[in-house]
Amino acid sequence: MTDDALADFERRVFSFDDVAKTVYTAGSGPAVIVMAEMPGISPDVARFARWVRGAGFTVHMPSLFGSDGAYPRAAEGRAVMQRACMSAEFRAFGGGGASPVTTWLRALAAQAHRECGGVGVGAIGMCFTGNFALSMVLEPSVLAPVLSQTALPLDDPAAVESDPAELQAVRDRLERDNLSVLAYRFEGDRFCTAQRFAAYAEALGDRFVGRVLPDEAANPDPPPFFRDVVGVPHSVVTAHLIDEEGQPTRAARDEILDFFHRRLKPGVGRGG
Template sequence: MTAPTGLLESWTCGEHTADALDGRSLTFPTYRKGSGPGVVVIHEIPGMTPEFVGFAEELVAAGFTVVLPHLFGEPGAPYSNRRVASVLGTVCVRKEFVTLARRRTSPVAGWLRSLARELHAELGGPGVGALGMCFTGGFALGMMVDAAVAAPVLCQPSVPYAVTPSRARDVNLSPADLSVVKERAAGGCEVLGLQYAGDPMTGRRFDTLERELGDAFIRVDFPGRRHATVTRHRQQEGVDKVVAFLREKLAQ
């Protein structure tokens, strides 16, 4: 394992191996920093950009043990349209991700659930937080199936791609996983969601989540058609809401 450099040099580099939902064994690098309750923060496309790492550093400063899975892209590389196009061409053909299929949980959710369980077993408390954004936004819901996840946060979830009305309403979960998520929500596990109200990439997913989860879905809509709520198009109110939500749900 190569030691992190640049923006991530103060983070501890490791790796985690576990099965995906389709039974394949997956291994991904991880970066870890901080102390306190655990939070798994999953990067967006094209990867772990400086804005993403900066947001993760804020969570560390707020008193959390933050773990960053590295799923694709070059860690620390800046955002560019070229990098977005390159990574999209890769992830769209990888079996661990779902980009267009409806009513299906991305297989990588199995690996992410295992990572959350391991972190929870180490740190204790009521559970860990799980935050996904854009391409990985719905992964936090897929992780919520596991009781180790006590604070799921969805930032502008964008998969499956909203190219049809039915896909625009889909929440990237199989019917069985959606049933478990609804049960957990009914039992008191709330879900925080952030998006720009005019963002075409998020479709009508928040409408679906309001219908399926009721008052357990905490919906935050910002005005405008921008996209990345806590990174490139950062809303300080959104960052503050995320920190407050994690503190409330993960307090020991």
């Protein structure tokens, strides 16, 4: 696989509270924020964003780290991960609560809703950004949060990135507005563990809908970063997805697209 030029996306800059970041947009319809996994907006992440666009949504894909469109090689990916772990925007390790960048992401969701209209906004976070979609629930426009292979905090596999106060506020919002959170992981993933899913379930109750895929459902030949650095089945809808009929990862992708459709296009047929 080669780098992806992202030529079919519009490159914008969104600024909030003196923080400016590039956002790649494409499509029409209600907005969905697609947050890349480590080490950045890879061709597989862009492929997922195109699926979201093709399902009838306006994708907003923020550039949070890494080289946009780059094929995820091992050495470069390690360097991106090390820089992100040291950045003040992210809290890769336990004890600090939600990453500060989530404030900017909530503002992006609000702006996307103003631009795209509809009843609200969807959001999916993956790996390093997985829990960001949960923090974004505190923005009233976010109606469809998806957590894929949440990896933070890196130093405590039984913890979640949100602190107790945020988790309570999220649960209150989910219950008040009758919302749910979809989440995905592979059974043997050492970055997103069964203990972490149990912590989410304890904090959010039946508002948390967790899906666990068998390890053998993962693409056996992912890009070098995922083969050599991650080293386990991990990326449910990107690097480890097998795009074939009957595959659990494709079914997970379709469930996510249906979730966005039900929440963001209520009363509209799936083909509409």
